[in-house]
Amino acid sequence: MVIHGELGGGFIETYLGITIPAIYLQYEMASPIEKDFKIICEVPGNVFGTGGENIIKLIGKLTDIKEYYESMYILIENLDKSIQFQLYECSFGFKPSIELINFSGELYEDILLKIDPEPERDEQCSSNKILGVYIYSFNSGSLKKIFDSQTFNYSFDGVVLYENNYKVQVVMKTGNSFILDVKDSQNLNQIYQGSGRIIGTRFGQVMALGKIEF
Structure with a gap:
C-alpha cells in the first residue's frame, strides 16, 4: 500500500479520510556521541526554517545482528545550538535511514525516518515484516511526530x-x-x-x- 498525505491543523490527513493526531515531543541539548554508538547516516538540510543549514544525524548502537540497530536517536547540528531527541517506540530496527522531505509545505524540511522490514532469520525468532515510517517536524516551532505508520496501520485496518x-x-x-x-x-x-x-x-x-x- 502507498500513502500520500498533507498536514493541516496539527493533524495528518490521508487521502482515505483517516486522521492521525500529531504528537508533541521533547528535545534536549546535544551530548557527545557515546563510545558504543555510531552515526548510521546523516543528511544536510534546513529543518528549523531559519535559513541556516543543519546536519541531521541518525545515531544508534549496532547489535549482534547485521544492520540491526537499537537505542537510536536523532541529532541535529546547528551553528547556534545542537539538539537531540529520542525515538522511543521506534528506536530500534533493521536498516534504518533518514531523509528530508517537504511534507508540511513550509520553508523548512521534515525528517523522515524509515525502518525496513526484517528479513527471516530462523524459526525460533520472529521478524517484524512491516515497513516502519515516521515523520518529525518543527511545524509551528515545536517538535512533533506528524506521521506514525504503526498508528496508520491500526487505523487503516x-x-x-x-x-x-x-x-x-x-x-x-x-x-x-x-x-x-x-x-x-x-x-x-x-x-x-x-x-x-x-x-x-x-x-x-x-x-x-x-x-x-x-
Whole structure:
C-alpha cells in the first residue's frame, strides 16, 4: 500500500479520510556521541526554517545482528545550538535511514525516518515484516511526530469484499467505505469469470503500509 498525505491543523490527513493526531515531543541539548554508538547516516538540510543549514544525524548502537540497530536517536547540528531527541517506540530496527522531505509545505524540511522490514532469520525468532515510517517536524516551532505508520496501520485496518463486474468494496475500521475498480489488475482469473462475474464469495483484508511516496 502507498500513502500520500498533507498536514493541516496539527493533524495528518490521508487521502482515505483517516486522521492521525500529531504528537508533541521533547528535545534536549546535544551530548557527545557515546563510545558504543555510531552515526548510521546523516543528511544536510534546513529543518528549523531559519535559513541556516543543519546536519541531521541518525545515531544508534549496532547489535549482534547485521544492520540491526537499537537505542537510536536523532541529532541535529546547528551553528547556534545542537539538539537531540529520542525515538522511543521506534528506536530500534533493521536498516534504518533518514531523509528530508517537504511534507508540511513550509520553508523548512521534515525528517523522515524509515525502518525496513526484517528479513527471516530462523524459526525460533520472529521478524517484524512491516515497513516502519515516521515523520518529525518543527511545524509551528515545536517538535512533533506528524506521521506514525504503526498508528496508520491500526487505523487503516479493514475488510475487502469482491463484487461482480470487477468491483471491490473496502470497508474501513473507521466506518469509511470505498468501491474500487480492479479490472486492470493481474491474476483475476481465479476470482472472476471472463464476463466479470465473481466465482463464489471472496473476502480479503487491507494490508499494512508497504511503501511511501512524496
